[in-house]
Amino acid sequence: MTTLLQVxxxxxxxxxxxxLADVGCDVTAGTIHALxxxxxxxxxxxFNIVSGVLRPTAGALVYEGRDYTGARADQVFAMGIxxxxxxxRLFKGLSVVENVMVGCHxxxxxxxxxxxxxxxxxxxxxxxxxxxxxxxxxxxGMGSRTKGLPQELTLVDQRxxxxxxxxxxxxxxxxxxxxxxxxxxxxxxxxxxxVRRIVALGITVLLVEHHMRFVMAIADTITVLSxxxxxxxxxxxxxxxxxxxxxxxxxxxx
Amino acid sequence: xxxxxxxxxxxxxxxxxxxxMSLYIPMAAGLISLGQGGFMAIGAYTSAMLTKEGFSxxxxxxxxxxxxxxxxxxxxxxxxxxxxxYLMILTLGFGEIVRVFFLNFEPxxxxxxxxxxxxxxxxxxxxxxCAVAIFIAWRLRGARLGRAMIAIHxxxxxxxxxxxxxxxxxxxxxxxxxxxxxxxxxxxxHQALYIDANQFDFSRSALTFLYVVLGGPANPLGPVAGAALxxxxxxxxxxxxxxxxxxxxxxxxAFAIWRPDGxxxxxxxx
Numbered sequence: 473m474t475t476l477l478q479v480x481x482x483x484x485x486x487x488x489x490x491x492l493a494d495v496g497c498d499v500t501a502g503t504i505h506a507l508x509x510x511x512x513x514x515x516x517x518x519f520n521i522v523s524g525v526l527r528p529t530a531g532a533l534v535y536e537g538r539d540y541t542g543a544r545a546d547q548v549f550a551m552g553i554x555x556x557x558x559x560x561r562l563f564k565g566l567s568v569v570e571n572v573m574v575g576c577h578x579x580x581x582x583x584x585x586x587x588x589x590x591x592x593x594x595x596x597x598x599x600x601x602x603x604x605x606x607x608x609x610x611x612x613g614m615g616s617r618t619k620g621l622p623q624e625l626t627l628v629d630q631r632x633x634x635x636x637x638x639x640x641x642x643x644x645x646x647x648x649x650x651x652x653x654x655x656x657x658x659x660x661x662x663x664x665x666x667v668r669r670i671v672a673l674g675i676t677v678l679l680v681e682h683h684m685r686f687v688m689a690i691a692d693t694i695t696v697l698s699x700x701x702x703x704x705x706x707x708x709x710x711x712x713x714x715x716x717x718x719x720x721x722x723x724x725x726x
Numbered sequence: 727x728x729x730x731x732x733x734x735x736x737x738x739x740x741x742x743x744x745x746x747m748s749l750y751i752p753m754a755a756g757l758i759s760l761g762q763g764g765f766m767a768i769g770a771y772t773s774a775m776l777t778k779e780g781f782s783x784x785x786x787x788x789x790x791x792x793x794x795x796x797x798x799x800x801x802x803x804x805x806x807x808x809x810x811x812y813l814m815i816l817t818l819g820f821g822e823i824v825r826v827f828f829l830n831f832e833p834x835x836x837x838x839x840x841x842x843x844x845x846x847x848x849x850x851x852x853x854x855x856c857a858v859a860i861f862i863a864w865r866l867r868g869a870r871l872g873r874a875m876i877a878i879h880x881x882x883x884x885x886x887x888x889x890x891x892x893x894x895x896x897x898x899x900x901x902x903x904x905x906x907x908x909x910x911x912x913x914x915x916h917q918a919l920y921i922d923a924n925q926f927d928f929s930r931s932a933l934t935f936l937y938v939v940l941g942g943p944a945n946p947l948g949p950v951a952g953a954a955l956x957x958x959x960x961x962x963x964x965x966x967x968x969x970x971x972x973x974x975x976x977x978x979x980a981f982a983i984w985r986p987d988g989x990x991x992x993x994x995x996x
Contacts, residue, residue, distance in 0.1 A: 524887075525883065525886075525887060545883075545886040545887045546886050546887075546888075546889045546890055546891050546892070549887060550889055554888075555887055557884065557887075561881050561883065561884035562880075562881075563876060563877045563881060563884070563885075565876045565879065565880050565944065565992065566873060566876055566877065566880070566995075567995050570873055570995060573873060574873055574885075574888050574890070575888055575889075577870055577873070577874060577889055577890060578888075578889035580870050583871075583894065583898065586869060586870055586871040589869055589870070590862060590865045590866070590869060595869070597870070598868070598869065598870070601870075637888065641888075641889065
């Protein structure tokens, strides 16, 4: 069991407010690792730091044995960490397929290749990216809805589209921030089977989710955050019986 | 080709189409510049000085475009740390700096301007330059770089999280736009034959903005339609010529209400 991502003593302050304090967490390669906790526990902040959108105040991030603390979001993405967003953030001026193709960009060469491609009628990298994008849409169950603009899709399809866009880059670690939000029970079941298919492809999944039945059903390991601190860590059956966790969610017995 | 007067009108339409394209490209990446007149001035003065010294247009054109693009890189590097309205103010400031510089810079004529520029702007070269600019813009729309530009325009946080290097793409768009404004400046200098700093003032940059917004900022052919409309209408309608700025100001307001996407809407890409 190798550790893919290692978060060590991570602290993040916003002014006088400490969103994360000394958070530590190891994500094992090939597993589904869930991050749960009450609202305001710091889950999304932790996601933003791991994906390079925010910088930590203190602490270290190690991915595949390499310290990447302070790297920009695009550098983190290039290392193989892709994400979705809790508040869906798609590119409205691009079609559904083009949105997914953006996920392939990091593997399509640099500026010089781009300039050479402008002169070619049908560049090979474009065709390959389109094929890959269509495969990803098929994988997330949107094979029949590849045309049109993202804002014409239902919220659930928009969430699926974001996952397809993240997967297009062939990441090793996929960060999913509340993927089940707004989904009905059938859609949550489809999502669970999608996450399992993603893991079967050799991709490690770190997810934040409030849907407890979903989390307990698919997670291998759960980390519980409360008020910016890790209060419990372990497999679902242990977490469900942990008194500290129950107290954080329901309030402690007097 | 069309006879003296119409030849000249067609060349000015072409120059304005180039100006429109020079703003269309950075605007595709969400970068609104109100200083395109400054880059045009750099292209015009550079090329005029060279051809007056006897160099050919084949050398003066790339020199003017290159120097304008270089200025775009130099201004762009710090300017791209700000967004939206702040970038507009910053580029507006840049345009004014360039104008005041040429107004006071004696080696290029200062306030008296620069005359005796050889008439080298031929219609077919202007048309070719426009065709190349439109071709680049069109090809970009269906390519990695153009998608990255639109992604940044729509949501730069998501774009960066999808691996797009914001600085590289924004600088490329800004410098390419500046270079195109430089090309427009080169043709302008060799058509007007006399240039002074005030020909590249804020109203030049504002008109450029008008071409793109009226024509359609999401369609590569939008600036062409916009530039043609704004340049040709006063030639056909005397009333428009007399009330030029008032008319176009009113037109801009009307478009904002009834046709916010401009004359040509965004093409549907699969």
